[in-house]
Amino acid sequence: MLKSFPKGGIHPPENKLSAGAAIVTLPLPAQVVVPLSQHLGAPAVAEVAKGDKVVAGQQIAKPGGFVSATVHSPVSGTVTAVDALPNGSGIKTPSVTIAVEGDDWAPEIDRTPNLIPECRLTGSEVVTKIAAAGIVGMGGATFPTQVKLSPPPGKKAEILIINGVECEPYLTSDHRVMLERGAEVLVGTTLLARALGVEKTYIGIENNKPDAIENLRLVSAELSRHVAGIEIVPLKVQYPQGGEKQLIKAVTGREVPSCALPIDVGCVVQNVGTALAVYEAVQKNKPLIERVVTVTGKSIATPSNFLARIGTPVSALIEAAGGIRAEGPVKIIGGGPMMGRAMSNPDAPVTKGTSGILVVDGKDAARCTESDCIKCAACTTVCPMGLEPWLLSRLAQKQMWDEAEAGVIVDCIECGSCAYTCPARIPLLDWIRLGKTEVNKIIRARLNR
Amino acid sequence: MDNKLIIAPSPHVFAPRDTTRIMGDVLLALLPALAVSAWVFGWGVLAVTIISASSCVVFEWLIQKFLLKGPATVGNLSAVVTGVLLAFNLPPTIPLWLVMLGAFVAIAVAKMTFGGLGRNPFNPALVGRVFLLIAYPVQMTTFAPLTATLSGIDAATGATPLALAKGILKDGGSVSDVMAQLNITDLVVGFKSGSFGEVAAAALLLGGLFLLVRKVISWHVPVAVLGTMAVFSAILWFVAPASYMPPMFHLLTGGALLGALFMATDYSTSPMTHKGGIIFGVGIGLLTIIIRLWGAYPEGMSFAILIMNAAVPLIDKYVKPSRFGAAKRRAQA
Numbered sequence: 001m002l003k004s005f006p007k008g009g010i011h012p013p014e015n016k017l018s019a020g021a022a023i024v025t026l027p028l029p030a031q032v033v034v035p036l037s038q039h040l041g042a043p044a045v046a047e048v049a050k051g052d053k054v055v056a057g058q059q060i061a062k063p064g065g066f067v068s069a070t071v072h073s074p075v076s077g078t079v080t081a082v083d084a085l086p087n088g089s090g091i092k093t094p095s096v097t098i099a100v101e102g103d104d105w106a107p108e109i110d111r112t113p114n115l116i117p118e119c120r121l122t123g124s125e126v127v128t129k130i131a132a133a134g135i136v137g138m139g140g141a142t143f144p145t146q147v148k149l150s151p152p153p154g155k156k157a158e159i160l161i162i163n164g165v166e167c168e169p170y171l172t173s174d175h176r177v178m179l180e181r182g183a184e185v186l187v188g189t190t191l192l193a194r195a196l197g198v199e200k201t202y203i204g205i206e207n208n209k210p211d212a213i214e215n216l217r218l219v220s221a222e223l224s225r226h227v228a229g230i231e232i233v234p235l236k237v238q239y240p241q242g243g244e245k246q247l248i249k250a251v252t253g254r255e256v257p258s259c260a261l262p263i264d265v266g267c268v269v270q271n272v273g274t275a276l277a278v279y280e281a282v283q284k285n286k287p288l289i290e291r292v293v294t295v296t297g298k299s300i301a302t303p304s305n306f307l308a309r310i311g312t313p314v315s316a317l318i319e320a321a322g323g324i325r326a327e328g329p330v331k332i333i334g335g336g337p338m339m340g341r342a343m344s345n346p347d348a349p350v351t352k353g354t355s356g357i358l359v360v361d362g363k364d365a366a367r368c369t370e371s372d373c374i375k376c377a378a379c380t381t382v383c384p385m386g387l388e389p390w391l392l393s394r395l396a397q398k399q400m401w402d403e404a405e406a407g408v409i410v411d412c413i414e415c416g417s418c419a420y421t422c423p424a425r426i427p428l429l430d431w432i433r434l435g436k437t438e439v440n441k442i443i444r445a446r447l448n449r
Numbered sequence: 450m451d452n453k454l455i456i457a458p459s460p461h462v463f464a465p466r467d468t469t470r471i472m473g474d475v476l477l478a479l480l481p482a483l484a485v486s487a488w489v490f491g492w493g494v495l496a497v498t499i500i501s502a503s504s505c506v507v508f509e510w511l512i513q514k515f516l517l518k519g520p521a522t523v524g525n526l527s528a529v530v531t532g533v534l535l536a537f538n539l540p541p542t543i544p545l546w547l548v549m550l551g552a553f554v555a556i557a558v559a560k561m562t563f564g565g566l567g568r569n570p571f572n573p574a575l576v577g578r579v580f581l582l583i584a585y586p587v588q589m590t591t592f593a594p595l596t597a598t599l600s601g602i603d604a605a606t607g608a609t610p611l612a613l614a615k616g617i618l619k620d621g622g623s624v625s626d627v628m629a630q631l632n633i634t635d636l637v638v639g640f641k642s643g644s645f646g647e648v649a650a651a652a653l654l655l656g657g658l659f660l661l662v663r664k665v666i667s668w669h670v671p672v673a674v675l676g677t678m679a680v681f682s683a684i685l686w687f688v689a690p691a692s693y694m695p696p697m698f699h700l701l702t703g704g705a706l707l708g709a710l711f712m713a714t715d716y717s718t719s720p721m722t723h724k725g726g727i728i729f730g731v732g733i734g735l736l737t738i739i740i741r742l743w744g745a746y747p748e749g750m751s752f753a754i755l756i757m758n759a760a761v762p763l764i765d766k767y768v769k770p771s772r773f774g775a776a777k778r779r780a781q782a
Contacts, residue, residue, distance in 0.1 A: 007773065012462055169462065245773065258774040329453040337462040344456050364462070365455045371522065374468055374567045375717040381667075386772035388721065408772060416460030423467045424567075430458050 002207055004236035005246035008384035010417045011238060012338070014208060018172045018296045018303035023180055025307045026320055028100050032075050032311025033085055034060065036094045038351040039136040040143045041067030046096055052079045056309075057106035057287050060096055063131075069144045069352075070134035071096075074289035074309035076104040088314070088334050088341065088348035095349075098311070110284040117187050117226035119194070119282065126195040126282055133281030134288050134352075138273035139163060139174075139242070140335055142353035145274060149195045151263050157196040158266035161251055162189050162275055164205040164212065165235060165242030168336025171356040173292040174272045176305045178205070178212035181276050182219040186227040188279030192270055199229060202251045203272075206241055207234045239338060240415040244269050246384055258411050273355070288352055293317060297359035299326035308350050314357055315346045326361035333358040338416045368425035379418035379428055385411045389418035389428045396435030401442055404435045410443070412436055468566075472526035474665045478656035479533055479711065485639045485649035489595070490541040494645045500545050502532030504552035512561045527566050531555055534574035537646020537707060538751070539581070542593045547585055551577040567717045571758045575712060575751045578644075582751070592642040609642045610702040611747040614694050623691045628698075636701040647707040650700075657710035666714040669723045673730025674709035674737075675700055681738045699738065704750035708733070712750075718758045725761075725768040732757045 037043035042065030054060060054073040061071035077100045084092035105111060121129070131146035151157055162185070166174040178185060185203075193201045205213050216232050233251050235241050245256045247269060254265040262269055270278075273291060280286040289310055296303040301322025308317060314332070324330055333340040337358055379389035387408060395404040412432050419429040486494045509528040513521045535555050539548060555577030563569040582589045592609065608616070614627045635641055639649030647653075660666045678699050685693040699705060704712070713719060713733055720729050733753045740749025 007771070010464070012464070249773075255774050258772065260774070324452055326452065329455050331455040331457070331461060333459075333461055338460045340459055340461065342454075342456045342458075342461065344454060346454070358461075360461060361452075367455070367457050368463060371468055371525065372566045372568075374471070374527075375721060376471065377716070377721040380721055380770055381723075383770070384773065386770045386775070388770065390721070408775075411772065411774070414459075420460050420462060421464050421466075423464075423471055425463065425467065427458070429460065433458065 002234055002236040003250045004238050005241065005243075005250045005384055007386055008382045008417060009238040009240065009246075010382050010420055012169050012420060014237070015169045015298075016172050016175070016208070017170065017298070018294050018305055019175055021172070021176075021302075021304050023176050023292055023305045023307050026309070026312060026317065028075060028103060028309065029312045029316050030100055031080070032098050032100065032309060033313070033349040034071060034074065034096045034098065034311040035085075035087060035349065035351060036061050036071055036096065038071070038142060038310070038353060039069040040141065041065060041069070041147075043094055044068055044071045046082050046094070048079050048082065048096060050079055050081055053077075054079060054098060055104045055106050057109045057289060059287070063144075067144055067147050069136050070132060070287070072134055072287040072289050073098060074311050075100045077101040086345050086348065088343040088345055090344040108285045110286070115183050115187070116283040117183075117223055119187075119191060121194075121282065123195045123197055126191050129282045130195065130278055133277070133286070135274060135277045135281055136288070136352050137271055138277060138291060138352060138355065139271035140339070140353050140355055142351075145270070145278070148268060148270070149192070151196075151268075155263050156266060157198050157263060157268045158200065159252055159268070160189070160193050160196055160198045160201045161247060161267060161269045162192075162201070162203040162272055163242055163244075163247055163269050164203050164209075164216075164272040165247060166209070167206055167237075167239045167242040168338055168340075168356075169239075170296045170358050171294050171336045172296070173294045173305055173355050175209050175212055177272055177276055177292055178209070179215055182215045183223060184279040185272055185275045186216065186220055186223060186230060187283065188275035188277070189230055190227050191278050191282050192275060193229070196268055198268075201230045202233050203230060204233045204235050204241075204247050204251050206237050208237045239417065240384055240413065243384065243413050243415055245413065258408060291350070291352065291354070293350055293354050294356035295321040296356065297361075298364070299324050299330065299361040300359050301325055310352060311349045313347045313349060314343065314354075317350065317357055318346065318359065324359055324361070326359075328361065329365060330359055330361040331365040333360065338420065339414065370426050371424045373424050373426055376423060378421045378423065382417040382421045384415060384417065385413060387412060389432060390426075392435060393426065393428045393431035396431040396438075399438075401435070401439055405439045405442070409436050409439050468525045468527070471665055472530050474660060474663050475530050475711070476526065476533060478659045478665075479537070479646070481652035481655050482537070482646055482649045482707075483533075485652045486541070486645040489639050489648065490593075490645050494541050496545065497539055497541065497543060497548055497645070498533055498536040500548045501536035501539070501552050502529045504549045505529065505532030505535070505556050508553055508556040509561065509565075512557060513565075517561075522566065525566065528556060531560065531573045534646070534711060535577045537711075538574060538578040538644045538704070540589060540592050540643075541645040542591065543588055547581060547588055551581045554580045569717055570761065571755055572712055572715050572718045575755055579751050579755060595640060595642065609747065610636065610698070611741060614698070615741075615747045618692060624694055625691075627694065631698075633697070633701070636698075641702070643703065647704045650706055653706040653710060657706070660710070660714075666710070667723060667726070669726040670714050670719060670730045671709040673727045674713055674734045675705065677731045677734025678705060678738055681735060685742070693742070699741070703741070703748040705737070708737075708750035708754055713754050713757075718761060720761050720764045720768065722765070722768050722770050724770075725764040728764055728768065729757050729761065732760065
């Protein structure tokens with residue numbers, strides 16, 4: 001029996017079209033747009049002005065608060081603007097625009113492919129280097145990594161879990177990273193373990209990636225002198241296996257209480273891509289200025305995995321993958337089909353949290369027609385949090401916030417399993433998201449009073 | 450890029466199963482039982498089924514079109530399912546105008562007055578059946594004698610096995626007197642008197658298994674209903690084997706299988722949680738046996754389901770799914 005989370009979940013078609021496509025380095029674009037808010041928390045503060053010359057890896061913005069992240073120039077060239085530009089959703093956010101000139105890198109960055117498994121730094125020195133490299137959670141949540149590595153007073157991390165689940169259909173960037181950069185991921189994992197001071201480390205991988213599981217086991221045997229204590233855990237293919245609370249429960253049996261954080265049960269979860277970025281930052285002095293992005297979809301000519309500089313326009317990635325073959329309207333999704341965000345601006349840049357670009361067309365892209373709830377209870381059955389989506393969505397429609405709070409609407413992880421399953425095509429998650437936002441506002445106001 | 454862009458919140462993929470497909474699955478699951486009934490009772494069975502289903506569809510369409518003046522949604526097949534289930538609850542020889550009346554009560558009174566699909570508290574097909582049973586008891590309990598049985602036992606009386614058992618036991622007969630007039634193979638295959646959809650035990654089980662495999666229903670309600678009936682009747686039979694029929698008899702006769710697999714599992718009139726479904730099913734099982742043994746009617750499945758339908762909102766209010774992280778939250782508070 002493979003490990004899994006205890007209740008609910010779905011198994012949508014996996015459609016991992018780009019699983020066999022090796023990571024290809026994307027050519028440099030003519031210009032990059034680097035948003036100062038690619039992470040959760042306060043936006044970074046620009047340290048460059050129009051006309052400044054920069055090199056790849058040079059810091060261009062400092063953290064704007066405790067929960068914030070440093071930003072680096074992903075290219076060499078001239079800053080042409082520091083202003084507000086539309087992001088993927090069309091919302092203007094402060095960004096630095098750089099015209100690309102050549103490809104000069106900051107001198108301290110080691111660009112050789114040599115693997116450096118040894119590290120003499122202490123845990124806190126590792127955290128400092130991670131913060132300086134501007135690393136954020138690369139699975140899509142984009143929470144600044146150094147904050148996650150610094151548990152609040154009185155709380156102690158006991159277990160580190162590396163999330164290699166990649167349960168979103170279509171996406172393959174983590175899969176390819178585990179296959180092609182396995183050694184770096186494992187060294188990065190030991191660095192994260194050192195930063196947290198934990199003894200026990202797991203890497204959770206869904207069982208639909210047997211080659212990745214085998215590769216990591218092989219490499220960890222080869223590097224056993226350096227990466228001891230890492231256990232590779234194959235997991236059942238069940239969405240949302242990669243949800244933080246679900247993954248912790250599946251791997252350790254520990255259940256994060258409602259309204260609490262993983263650290264409350266002694267766990268910290270980091271993404272595979274984050275582990276790779278940590279390796280590069282600590283061992284090679286390379287800040288987070290490029291990442292692996294899956295470009296996929298049934299209407300994409302060549303579904304691909306690109307190593308792209310941050311700030312590259314999404315449209316350039318789609319062109320590099322052969323462009324969109326579909327006639328008529330399409331949906332361009334930043335992320336996977338379950339939790340990704342439909343973009344209104346395809347010229348928006350790749351950011352630290354862009355794990356994939358998915359293009360769907362035709363019937364797949366059309367908004368479904370809603371019909372009457374038949375009370376089949378499928379939403380309740382598939383909810384991995386044990387909530388009642390049908391009830392919460394009705395309470396949100398009727399603005400019955402007290403009842404919604406009693407139904408623990410704030411526990412919703414927005415995985416979308418309910419809306420995926422609903423045979424009446426009711427946009428359950430749309431309503432629940434709205435209700436959750438309102439209830440969170442009410443709770444915050446009550447706490448402040 | 451020249452393509453126009455569609456913007457919508459996540460998720461962006463949906464399961465292929467929609468309401469129409471679920472209703473289609475239920476109809477498919479009812480087909481084997483319909484085929485056996487047509488074999489046992491003749492073509493009249495098909496006439497009743499077709500009249501019932503088409504009347505339900507027409508009544509629903511008329512009400513949506515002219516009374517509610519809203520969109521017509523008969524395409525989702527839910528009215529067809531109600532019609533077929535109502536037909537299954539009728540004797541094969543029933544006058545066709547009564548079938549139409551039953552369909553009218555089911556759709557107009559039990560379903561559309563409450564707002565239509567998903568909003569009705571009581572199973573529409575059963576409301577239709579019980580209305581006919583109370584208003585037209587003679588037509589509803591007159592069963593034509595079977596022309597033949599597999600075992601060759603004469604079933605020319607036309608009495609249902611449950612009515613037969615009730616009569617014999619009431620007149621001081623014993624269980625063995627009843628069993629002498631019955632044959633287990635006949636009961637399993639469907640050679641017995643009764644509403645035509647309830648007789649074919651094996652075919653109903655096959656249909657129920659199909660629905661379980663297709664995940665249209667879960668096992669909780671049927672197992673709770675049939676399990677409770679079996680355990681309850683087994684206890685009585687164990688205590689007084691001469692006066693109480695064995696559990697197998699109760700499971701194979703009357704509407705036990707049709708009710709447990711197809712009627713009690715109706716979405717809008719059953720609880721929204723598995724735990725609630727078990728409470729609901731146990732209640733139906735208990736009530737069915739109580740009515741069968743000590744009630745005025747030989748069969749109690751329809752009444753049991755309708756009574757428990759009334760308890761569903763209460764069950765849904767108090768029985769909640771076990772929430773992720775809830776136990777620990779209470780411990781911390």
